Amino acid sequence: MVEREGGPRPGGRSARVQASVHRATRDLLARMDRTAVTIPLIAAEAGVTPSTIYRRWGELNELLADVAVERLRPDMVPVETGHGRGDLLAWAEQYAEEMSSDLGREMIRDVLAAEGAAGPRRCCSYARQQIALIAERAAARGEAFPSLDAVLDGVIAPILFRILFDEALGNARVGELVERVFEGDRRGDDP
Amino acid sequence: MVEREGGPRPGGRSARVQASVHRATRDLLARMDRTAVTIPLIAAEAGVTPSTIYRRWGELNELLADVAVERLRPDMVPVETGHGRGDLLAWAEQYAEEMSSDLGREMIRDVLAAEGAAGPRRCCSYARQQIALIAERAAARGEAFPSLDAVLDGVIAPILFRILFDEALGNARVGELVERVFEGDRRGDDP
Numbered sequence: 168m169v170e171r172e173g174g175p176r177p178g179g180r181s182a183r184v185q186a187s188v189h190r191a192t193r194d195l196l197a198r199m200d201r202t203a204v205t206i207p208l209i210a211a212e213a214g215v216t217p218s219t220i221y222r223r224w225g226e227l228n229e230l231l232a233d234v235a236v237e238r239l240r241p242d243m244v245p246v247e248t249g250h251g252r253g254d255l256l257a258w259a260e261q262y263a264e265e266m267s268s269d270l271g272r273e274m275i276r277d278v279l280a281a282e283g284a285a286g287p288r289r290c291c292s293y294a295r296q297q298i299a300l301i302a303e304r305a306a307a308r309g310e311a312f313p314s315l316d317a318v319l320d321g322v323i324a325p326i327l328f329r330i331l332f333d334e335a336l337g338n339a340r341v342g343e344l345v346e347r348v349f350e351g352d353r354r355g356d357d358p
Numbered sequence: 359m360v361e362r363e364g365g366p367r368p369g370g371r372s373a374r375v376q377a378s379v380h381r382a383t384r385d386l387l388a389r390m391d392r393t394a395v396t397i398p399l400i401a402a403e404a405g406v407t408p409s410t411i412y413r414r415w416g417e418l419n420e421l422l423a424d425v426a427v428e429r430l431r432p433d434m435v436p437v438e439t440g441h442g443r444g445d446l447l448a449w450a451e452q453y454a455e456e457m458s459s460d461l462g463r464e465m466i467r468d469v470l471a472a473e474g475a476a477g478p479r480r481c482c483s484y485a486r487q488q489i490a491l492i493a494e495r496a497a498a499r500g501e502a503f504p505s506l507d508a509v510l511d512g513v514i515a516p517i518l519f520r521i522l523f524d525e526a527l528g529n530a531r532v533g534e535l536v537e538r539v540f541e542g543d544r545r546g547d548d549p
């Protein structure tokens with residue numbers, strides 16, 4: 168099952184403050200250059216005091232990372248195509264497309280700009296959860312499916328690596344990578 | 359051959375200014391917290407005016423990225439083990455170790471924090487050049503060797519992805535990834 172990690176108790180005061188500050192941050196980012204966005208501006212937009220934000224997030228980079236991680240949280244279950252390979256291909260193509268968009272790149276950048284590994288790890292865990300869902304559905308149909316690590320290293324890693332350090336991969340190459348992890352899995356089953 | 363990219367004409371005034379500013383930045387980063395490092399401090403340390411730095415690098419993030427990219431430039435040819443697979447394994451293990459060190463992580467972070475794709479692409483091209491050297495040596499011995507893209511996606515991508523978003527891979531997993539790209543290559547040669 169998709170586990171909800173991090174974040175305060177839903178509906179509590181703390182959750183309402185967080186939701187309001189996140190919304191204010193997203194609204195400001197949508198209508199002004201990010202270099203112009205400041206904590207006092209966000210506080211005014213959210214109707215909280217700046218010290219509320221400083222107390223909770225420490226600095227702007229941390230808040231921007233938190234907002235980006237939240238946006239990267241999957242809001243739908245992976246498309247069902249009837250078999251695991253098709254599900255993984257559809258998911259990977261959509262992931263590659265979203266992450267290589269301007270908004271996707273900005274979110275990855277914000278996540279990586281904050282101190283500490285918590286934000287990036289949450290992003291990785293979101294991807295893991297989506298792949299695990301696809302794998303569970305495949306297992307329920309009695310299909311072979313590659314290991315989570317094989318999918319992380321063989322499909323997700325190259326998608327993100329190319330976006331960050333090179334040129335985003337097109338669908339043809341994403342398809343090859345998905346084929347590759349299935350071939351590896353089959354070989355592993357039947358050496 | 360390893361191509362020297364970017365940077366001014368060696369020995370010229372501009373090259374001397376760059377070398378001096380880079381050295382000053384590295385020295386300051388080594389002896390104080392990076393949040394305390396500023397352009398005026400670097401200028402004083404390098405014996406140039408702050409405006410020289412602003413004119414050339416624009417802002418601190420860009421200078422830090424430039425220094426990090428320069429540090430990531432390989433300063434040795436890949437170790438020779440007598441065969442391509444061993445060369446790639448030795449190179450990948452060393453790369454994974456260096457990049458996952460505190461200094462390595464800081465450099466990757468600085469490179470990704472700057473505006474634009476130039477810095478990250480230079481890092482990617484350094485890795486490409488090293489792999490190309492290993493591949494050339496393998497070809498000269500008549501050995502099969504995987505494509506550059508297969509090595510980038512299958513070895514380098516997971517190493518960096520795990521450092522940035524998860525936990526650094528150990529040597530055992532790096533070894534598996536190297537085996538994987540050779541298996542893929544063999545399968546490609548002989549379907």
